Structures are given as C-alpha cells and as structure tokens.
Amino acid sequence: MSAPAIVGRREFIRVGAAVGGGLLVSLYAPLPGGASEAWAADEKNFPLNAFVRIGTDETVTVIAAHSEMGQGVYTSLPMLLNEELEADWSRIRVESAPVDKVYNHPVFGMQMTGGSTTSPAEWERYRKMGAMARTMLMQAAAKQWNVDVSSCRAEKGVVIHAASGRRATYGSLANAAAQLTPPAEVSLKPAKSFTLIGKPTRRLDTPSKTNGSAQFGLDVSVPGMLTAVVLRPPVFGGKVTKLDATEALKVPGVKAVEQVPSGIAVIAQGFWPAKLGRDKLVVTWDPGPNAGLSTNQMLADFRELAKTPGNIAKKTGDPAGALKSAAKTITAEYDVPYLAHAMMEPLNCVVDLRADSCEIWTGTQFQTVDRASAAKVAGLPPEKVQIHTTLLGGGFGRRANPASDFVVEAVQVAKVAKAPVKVVWTREDDLRGGWYRPMWHDRFEAGLDSSGNPVAWTHTIVGQSIMQGTLFEGMMIKDGVDGTSVEGAADLIYGVPNLQVDLHSPKIGVPVQWWRSVGHSHTGFSVEAFLDEVAHAGGKDPYELRRALLASQPRMLAVLDLAAHKANWGATLAAGVGRGIAAHFSFDSYVAQVIEASVEKGGVARVHRVVCAVDCGQTINPDTVIAQMEGGIIFGLTAALKNEITLKDGKVVQSNFHDYQMLRIYEAPKIEVYIVPSSANPTGVGEPGVPPVAPALVNALFAVTGKRIRRLPIRPSDLA
C-alpha cells in the first residue's frame, strides 16, 4: 500500500467545466472489451458525470456512487476523496449520483450498493479522483504564478507557494483548472501520511438526521402527485378473480382503483384515503399454486432432504472414511427461519411518467437494474429514465431487489394513475411482501480422534437459492451450487483435514433475497454452534479448540484472541451467567465475539455483554466501523431472539411489529468493539458483525443451562 498507485493506462479520466463555473473530475474504470476506449473516442458526445465538483464558491461536492443506508458512505467516500484533494473539510457536500455507467461498481460492473463492498471497491477510485483534482488545481495556480508546480503545496482548499507567499483558493482556481489537460498519472499518499483516513470522523449526514430535514424516499413530493397503496395477493403468485371497488371509490380522496400486475392499486390524494380505500376493497383471489405452502411442512421436508446427498460444494480428503475410523462421532441439525429485512422506512417509490421520460425518486441499492426494469415497463430506452436516489431508511439488502419489485410496481401504477404517483408500502405490506432471507436447514456430522480433535466434518445444507433466476446466476451458480448458499461453510476457516459440504436447493414459491450477511447468516450460526458441540464432545475449551484449528489463519486467530482477552475468557462470572464465543470470516473481514448471557424466569434469554473484535483491514472511519459492529450485533440478536416469518396455508402469519418484534433498548446489551490495527486494504464492515452473534449467544446459553439450542429464534420453551 505504501507504493504510490497511479491512474492505470486503461482508466479514462475526464475533466471539464461545470455549468455556472467550476471544475469537474471523473474517472472511468477499465471495462472488459475496451468500452472505456470506445467512450474516450466518443468523448465529446456525452455529458460529464463527475465524482467531484469544485465550485467557484469554494464548495466541494462529492458525488456518491453508492447509496447511504446508514452504513456511513456519505462520509467515508468524501473522506477517501479528500484525503488526496486536501479541501477544507467543512466545505464538503455530498450528492447522490444519477444513474450512469461511470458510477458502476468497479467490481460488479453495475451501479449498486451491497455485499459490504463500498470501501474495498472505492478504496482507490475516490482517492485518485481527489488526487487528480488537487493536481490540476495546483497546476492552474503554478501556471498563473509562473512557478514550478513542485514548489507549491495544497492545504485546506488553498494552493500555497511558500517562497513567494502567494495563495489561491480552490474556488478561484477551479475555472482555470478545468481548461487544463489532466495529467497522465497521479500518485497516492502512503498510509503513514494519512490525515483523514483511519481517524474517527463525524458523519456529514448526522445534523440533517436530528432536525427532520434528511430526505428519505417517503418524504419526496412532486407537483400534482397522488399516493397509492397496493393490495397484493395473500398468497405469493395469487391472482384476482373478482374485484368490487364500489365502497373503496366512495372514500373521500380516493381517485381511482386500478388493477396492476402485482395487485390492486388504490390511488388517492394522500396516504390515508388510499389506505382507507384499500381496506374497503372486496376481492376474491385465486391463490394459485402456493396455496398449500406451510413452513412447518418445509421444516420436516428439509430435514428429510438433508439425509440424502446433495450437490457437492466442497470435498477435501476422505470425509466418509475419516468418519468411519473416528474415535467418536457427533451429529446435529440446525434450523433457521425465513426473515424479513424490516427496514425502518417501509418501501416506497415516486414516479413521474411522461410520454418520453420517466423520473423516479426512491431509496434504492440497485440503480442500474432498477433503471433497466423501469425502462422496460415504461416502454422507454433506459437513458430516458432518471433515478434520484434519496437517503435510505435502512436497506439490509431489501432495496437491491433482483426484480426491482417496488420500482417496477410503481411504474405500473404511474401508467394507470396518469399523474405523478408515490406508492407507499405499509409495515404489513413489507413483512408480508416476500423477498425474505431463506429458511435453512444445516445437518452436520463430525468425527473426533482419540484426543478430541475434529478430523472429519460433513455439512449438508438445505435451502432456496437466492441467485437462481437473477442476473448473477451465471456468475454465482456453479455445478448446481449457489455460492451464497454455502459461503462460510464450504470455505470453512478452521483446519479440518477431511471436509465435505453438500447442498440441496429446493424450489419453493416464496421469493427470497439477500439479507444482511446473506449465506453467512445461517452458516455463521450453524458452523459456530456445532463447533462448540464438537469442543464439548472432545472435552476441549471452545476457545482453545478454535485457536488450535486456526493455526494457519493468523488474522482470525488475532481477532479471536483479542475478543477472548477483552472478555476475560476463563474468568469466573456471576452465578447464572454464561459465556459463549464465536468467530466468523465474511466479506473478507474477520470478526470474533464473546457474549455473556443468562436466563430469566420463564426461559427468557437475557444478553448482558457483547465483546466484539474485528479486523477489516485499514479502517476509513473507525467510528463507523464501531457503529456497524454495534448495529450488526443488535440486528443479529434480533434475529436470534425474536424473528421468524412463517407461512400457513400459503399465507404469511406475521404482519407488524407486535408479532415480528424488534429488539428494544431495554434488551440491548453493553457492547464493546475492538478494532485490530491493520494496513491491509479495507474489507467489508456492514455485514460481518452479524454472523457470530447468534452462535456466541446459544453457546453462552449452553454454558449456563447445559441446553443446546439448534433452532432460531431462541424460544423461552427451549430454556424454561
């Protein structure tokens, strides 16, 4: 990292003058098939979409190619850019990017936010952009003063020529800089010179989130806008057979009731009349092929299926032979339910559809896909569709929908509304709307040698594929194995010589989707809980066994040791309190957690303390890393203690926060987060805090009760 990086030969830099004055800088990442070169040839013919805009009024606007959903990118992206730009931090503003290929994710090749990848993916691009802008501003100053650029320096938005005492602000140089030819290469600071990166930095979006001015999708209003709610089928894939809208249309404020492919839209002047109108619809549904779906039945089916061989995801050594010759074998089965994302801001989307244009306002994680899907429905070329990305009131994966469900539906409604329209989902719509984290079943068998070390490990996984039928299918499904179904299992970080992981991917009519930590949300739980069982079966301390199995994983070992040390692993606890440990590698980051928990009267698990250690490479904003671990832990505890989506007769049972409960402040434990200092490239932070939570908790509950919990959520009846 200390070696200076340069703008690569195949990256394509553009600079330009902003409308109304100022400097724009943009960088096109190299693309397969020479697309960048084609754009370069076409340079004059497309408008410049910049990453940074330096105004003559000294404002510096950083254009965020990724969505802000709480994870802090509207601060970390400017930090990256300004590490090199050296503008006055108090002058930095952030804007969300329009949809354009220049803002495509450097790895995924589309504009999106997900997979805990913003920091790793933008680690170089935003710094290069800052370096490029600073270099040009300095060159403009040097030219103006007729001095060598190397005799100038930049500091807090000012170029300084120390020898002559001359100074010029970035704003005053922006127009001149825009006329220069960009340099062929720029060098980036070595890590030891960082002044922003790695320093706890206040978030730029916090003030607007404490006075009501932050604008989320639900807050958008455009002239002449109507509001719609949609009644969707009670069973996934159901169809309307009879609709009586007479009473609905009598509700004052209701303008129209229209069928759309996803259901029945009630279009009104504002949310409340729309909702009242919807309550008055009389509908007969054909439930379709999913009428019989029941999660109880699925649970039984999954358990049977797991006893048969699935598609091999990983095989090393001779697992069957090693199991046969093992001194001791143990087996266990784990189950986790469907889960809803339940972002605090329910889904919504504003669409203004005209004959030759479509303008969309929404909080999305998936701009490129949404634009393409919206264009198709609108019957327009994608360039005619514009998406304004607002702040997201939580995402957790749900707002990166492979079918663009909430955007496509809103365009459908706009078509029949014949006016700009905002489609609003209620909490009930959200929880019953599908696109869940899949239900999973994990079956293990381990063989131990005579000294209690695991020598064989087989793991059979049953659950729906998330990637099947999406545009990632080709990339993610190999030999019948969806990589996200087995992540965290097939790449088991512990050294077990004979390993087999196989997979069944039953097809079920419940739409499923990535949910904060994706496959790791079940493998983290099952692998780490089963490893605890293995440790006890072999008469070993669960922390010590992990240490032994991590001999060739120094970063994970260091994280595990740090968590154990800070938690005083081995020290006596108050009576009735147990301690559990878990570690998990995901999104290229290493996280270990130690949880202290007890059981209250009636079997209610109480979590007292969570100690978390993380190695996510070089941190950008360490305070954000801490916040994401805290948030991930609360998210993980909510899933472990509270949540399940169940289906009966094809219908989702849960509907709002009374039966799909969230952890409350009085249930939130004390959380301590420790970051392992690292100079490795940044890795994921938004998701890796989640997977170790549930196993650390069930392991702690075992320590105090002797009861193994193998099914989430943890029920009082498991512990009473």
Place this chain on the structure above:
Amino acid sequence: MTSFFVNGKAVHVDVDPSTPLLWVLRDSLEMTGTKFGCGMALCGACTVHLDGKAIRSCVAPVSRAEGKHVTTIEGLSENLTHPLQKAWIEMDVPQCGYCQSGQIMSAAVLLAENSKPTDQDIDDAMGGNICRCGTYPRIRRAIHRAAELAGQRSAK
C-alpha cells in the same frame, strides 16, 4: 376544519377529523420530519409532542389536537441547539436516521420530566422506539450527554 398549533404556528386543516395526525403533518402540512414506521403505535417513529406529552401520531386522530400545541422534530430548535441534537451529533447516533426523529422526541419528554435520567429511566422511557439499525447503545450515551449539556446550560 381542525385548528391547532404546530411548533407555535396556528394551522387549520380541512380533513376528515379521524385522519391520524401523522398524515396531516406529512401530507397536508408537508412536514416530513415525523416518520411512518408501523401505523400501530408499535415503533415510535411518528412520536410528536401534544401539549408537551409524547404521543404516537400514527394513531392519534387529528381531532385530538384541536386547540392544542403540537411540537415536531422540526420545532425542537431553530438551529440544532437543543441539547439532544448537540449530543446526537457529538455521539454520531444516527445510522440510516429514519427512527431518529421519534427517538429524539421521546427523549425530549424524558429530559423535560427527569433532568438526570438513569439507564433504567432511559430504558423505561425509550422502550417504545424501535431502531432497526441498532443505535441503542449510542442513544443511551447521548441522552446522558444531553442531560449533562442541559445541566450546564441551566447552570449558566
């Protein structure tokens, strides 16, 4: 016609009196700082003050506000100077931020009634406000800090 005060200003709205105050604020008055999260008094995102008491505006018919004073997040201070806003910024409490209007409005009533709340007091007063992003540890710290800041202010 329902008439009441929002952040000190008289407003008159011509809506069905059973319409929840939340939707009158958001849709009729275009004050979107108050949020919708559940519509069933379960999450606290819609918390506002009615004559100084915290209420869930999603289940409060606007008729309840007749002649009364409603305070929303927009009216907490003119320029981010309320101790809670200062503490929230100092501790960087929000993540997505969507629940925070409601959190702050609940905390404001707590502080008005109890200038030095304990952790237990905070848990009791804030239990109705969900934060899906999990900012609870920071909310606790920030309320303590706001109490400190408010104390300094009144000592001056």
